[in-house]
Structure formats: structure tokens, C-alpha cells
Amino acid sequence: MIQFDGVSKQFRKDNAVVRALEDITFRVERGQLALVRGPSGSGKTTLINLAAGLTHASRGSIRVAGTCLDGLSLRERAALRARDVAVVFQLFHLVPYLTALENILLPTLAPAKTGNAVERARELLLELGLESRASHYPDEMSAGERQRCALARALLTHPAVVLADEPTGNLDPASADTVLAHLDRARTRGATVLLVSHQSVDSIRPDVTFELCEGRLV
Numbered sequence: 001m002i003q004f005d006g007v008s009k010q011f012r013k014d015n016a017v018v019r020a021l022e023d024i025t026f027r028v029e030r031g032q033l034a035l036v037r038g039p040s041g042s043g044k045t046t047l048i049n050l051a052a053g054l055t056h057a058s059r060g061s062i063r064v065a066g067t068c069l070d071g072l073s074l075r076e077r078a079a080l081r082a083r084d085v086a087v088v089f090q091l092f093h094l095v096p097y098l099t100a101l102e103n104i105l106l107p108t109l110a111p112a113k114t115g116n117a118v119e120r121a122r123e124l125l126l127e128l129g130l131e132s133r134a135s136h137y138p139d140e141m142s143a144g145e146r147q148r149c150a151l152a153r154a155l156l157t158h159p160a161v162v163l164a165d166e167p168t169g170n171l172d173p174a175s176a177d178t179v180l181a182h183l184d185r186a187r188t189r190g191a192t193v194l195l196v197s198h199q200s201v202d203s204i205r206p207d208v209t210f211e212l213c214e215g216r217l218v
Contacts, residue, residue, distance in 0.1 A: 001065065002027070002063070003027045003064075004024050020043050020215055023216070024060070024216075026210060028207075033183065034207065035204055036194065036197075037196075037212070042215065052163050085160070088162065088165065094149060099135050107154075121156060124152035147168075159186075160190075163194050164183060168199055169197075180204055
């Protein structure tokens, strides 16, 4: 579950106050996929970063996966992401000196202590068409392969919440369809999915769609 109550985010840039989000209130239930749309600069990435606990709200309250983010320390927010909340970034954020398999296993921190983590990672590599890339490094993979690797890393531990910021923005149609299909599968397994995308609504089939304009829900 994801819930925003009267959330605003402001920051200073060049001695001016930038109002990234203003009085945002919404709720996405467990097992729902919510699509967030809006023009560039409307606050979509800020919304994802707030839900992930990567930044603090200036005002309002945020609850994610049953945990209120208000007042949590950086360590506590990191622990929540490691435990319950996965983030898929548009720019992948893979570790360049780790192989595809090692990148996917990052959420476990200690694979030898996680039982079936390696088996699960190899299943995801197979499902996402990356089985031949398991020992390849990010710079040896295409953009679509790197994004699918980042998605596998996010889905490894069956997170309660998946946050995806333009995960298909730089992909060819086939790779985009693969990413969307696996986000849909996460929804059917009970995860709450918050997706920022310019893909057509018909290709995503969201349970709810939010439109952002100049930091406000419209």
C-alpha cells in the first residue's frame, strides 16, 4: 500500500524556492498498479523518490508498505527499501564491476545466507531473456538488457511495493513490453506498483491513473 496525505515538496535552487509537489493526496492499495503521467518537470520523479524514502517531504505524511516514513532516519529508510520497497530507475544504476547475476543478487547483500536467492536470480534471468548474459558486465549489455537486469534486481525478493520511474523510456518496443509484463505479474502476486511512464494506458492496463501538472494532481 502507498498513501500520500497532503504531501508537498519544496527545495531551494539559485536563491529561489522550487515547489516540486503541492498538497498531493492519493492511495494505492495492495495488488494495484497505479500509473503516474504528466509532462516533464511535473514532479513525477520527485513523487517516486518520496515514496522510496530517498528524500523527505516538506509537509504532509507518507505511508508505504505499512510503514509511516515521517521521521524515519536514513538508515531506517534504507532498511525499508531493502526489506519491502524496490525501485526501478530509468538509468538502471547497475554496478559496473559486477556481472548481471551479481547485480541482481545485490538486494540480498549476503547471497550465501539467503537460501534460494541464486536460484531465484537465475529464474529471473531466464524469464527476462538474460540467461546468456549472467556473467556479462553492464557495459557488455544493451540498454534493454541493462533495464531488464535492473528489473530482475528489483523483483528478486518479492517486494511488497515496486516503484518504477520511466523504466521503458529508453527501450525498444519488445523490451518495453517485457518490462511491463513483469510489473503486471508483480501486481498479480500482490505487490503495489507505482509506475511513471509515457506508455499508452492500453499497454499498461493500470488500476488507477494519476495526472500531474506543475506539481499538482489534476
